[in-house]
Amino acid sequence: MKKEFLVLGAIALLTNSCAVIRPGETGVKQTLGKFSDEVITQGTVLYNPFISKVLKESTQTNNIKLVLSLPSKEGLSVNSEISILYRLEKNKIPSVLENLGQEYESIITSVFRSASSDVCAKFYAKDMHSGMRAKIEEEIKVKMEENLTKQADGIELIAVLMKSIQLPNGLASSIERKLQAEQDAMRMEFILQQATLEADRKIIEAKGERDAQKILSEGLTDKLIQIRSIEAFRELSRSQNTKIIITDGKTPLLIEPDIN
Template identity: 30%
Template structure:
């Protein structure tokens, strides 16, 4: 019995030793996934200047502890309510694609910590938006949106570099004004449409008057020409016009179904058809 008890005791001791050894080995290993970097903090040396990349790495348990940073580009929306040059309030939303400067990760860790983007981007985003929007009036924000977006991108990229943050893209995604300004814009558009409509009516009236004058002048010239022709041609022209008129009347009557012609000394008589 004593011998069996000693064997069990040794087995237990070995198991405990293996367990402790396995725990120490596990605590001495850490893994960095794709798109990540690790910054090591040493209790004696502080934050190490060299970062570790993807893969499995060793560390000294208790003495060293890794902090994992995501170095991939991440999107963020920044909203700001600010005033324009003409004192109109505008609500602007900015989309930012950002990532940390990998070479400066130890500095970022020491100065800002792992949540560096949460601390910096909203603050500098509002700062740049207010500074840029203040240079434009409300109408310019609508008509020169690309220029405003470019100015915000330049200013925000410069400020982000001060904190070792790189920006891949900056764009305005939303821009809206207060209810009063929106109503004023709508009223202005309605007034412009009414003015254009009134302008069209005036131009149409002027064109109609001009057409009437031209028509009257044409009729006057035609009458004058006929009068001159009559004076120069004598009664022969009048007789020709009478014959042409008689011919037109005869052609019109010929198309009628209820007309009867009775020749009598070149005169035409009309009557109703007895059959009707």
Template identity: 30%
Template sequence: MTFLIIGILLFLVSLGLSRSEEPARRFASTARSIGIAIAMVGIFTSCIIQIDAGHIGVKKLFGKVQKDVLSSGLHFINPLLEIEKMDVKTQNYTMSGVHDEGLKTGDDAIRVLTADGLEVTIDLSVLYHVITNDAPMLLQETGTDYEDKIVRPITRTRIRDNAVYYDAVALYSTKRDEFQQRIFKSIESDFKQRGLLLENLLVRNITLPQSVKATIEQKINAEQDAQKMQFVLQKEKQEAERKRVEAQGIADYQRIISESLTDRQLQYESIKAQLEIAKSQNAKVIIMGKGNTPVILDSKNQ
């Protein structure tokens, strides 16, 4: 467009020079030729436009948005058209409490009130993209700053609206997936009406109040202590059972032995023991008395 304007201006200047006196009239033909050449270059470059991959071109003619869009590639267009290039790739909008992690500087986490009246802080990432066929509507009704006008306010509002149905602890633990699916459905509907497609909604972190954290930690510690004590009691029961079985085995052994022993068996065992003593170097003579108890003379005392 710039070349076209310059060419037209040179052409007009050449017309003025043609009506002037010498020697300026001599440059009129040259200026006319240069002006026409530059205008032609301007027309040619204005008719050709390249759309990069992952982008589309929305056409505007004198401020009015056209319904059809240009896909990626090289296009020959009306030189009077103004092309607004829009990104249709997946975009990530993060709201985080960590400094410089989200798109806004500083703490940009979402603070919500739960059903039990506690304030919970949520870090969230929104994955979405512009719907190609709805891009002209989006540009006309919202503009190119749709992140600040649609993505951010709708997401934060829907999260606050749905968080009131959950207790803080449930939102942090058992109901987290359910909460994420619920806000996804509500945000998806709002986005689609405005020309955006919600791909995914990632609840990155849920931070509970410090008092609730302390209570949860105490509960976990108590449960761990109870499990530990249960293990100790189970171990003691197993040890008591082992000792009972061992005692029962000893008692059964003694009962069997006592039932099987006779006087002759005892006399035989006594003789075997005396023979072993007689073989010992410490005993010299064994004198059998009339009773059941032998008299052993030690050779060291002779």
């Protein structure tokens, strides 16, 4: 009996294998070529290695890196490093494997090449190096989603990023000269604005001084001058120092004697 039990155990070990599904990945069992609808998210999976296997796929964000030459509206080629960020939707992984297989990244790459050619051909080369780049990236992403959905549902595109864009040498130099000219024009405009503001300030200051002099001259009546003179005489009379005062009775002229 014990011997029979050992034989059965050995047969069970030979006819069953174990797969471990770790966090961040899923497992899908394939039996006789048919994928199970059940998606295993974590733990161990027993299967018969003679008729079945367990395919593991990551559910984390993945990055496909490409270096491509993209066409522009004027027929130029723009070299760029591309990053395609995507992840698999957990519950739809069996559908992706059934329709695209495990080489689905090559499908994503092919779809990108087609979508980027269609979209970039509508924009000028300089647009890929300016604030229009975000718009181009978004349009490529939308175009890719449309094409991927037709082939298999379950691939979620997170972003399409165009990096390290290299324009043709002649165009790059032309854009640099244009940007430099724009900066020079902005600098000159700033200088002119500052000069205008300074001129306006001086005009306002001159008007203020003129108005002050006008108000002062209009306010200096004979009566006011006489009052001011009396106040000046009063202040001089309180001084302990020897002074010589020459006056016509209206305004004093003070002469301090040389004490040396």
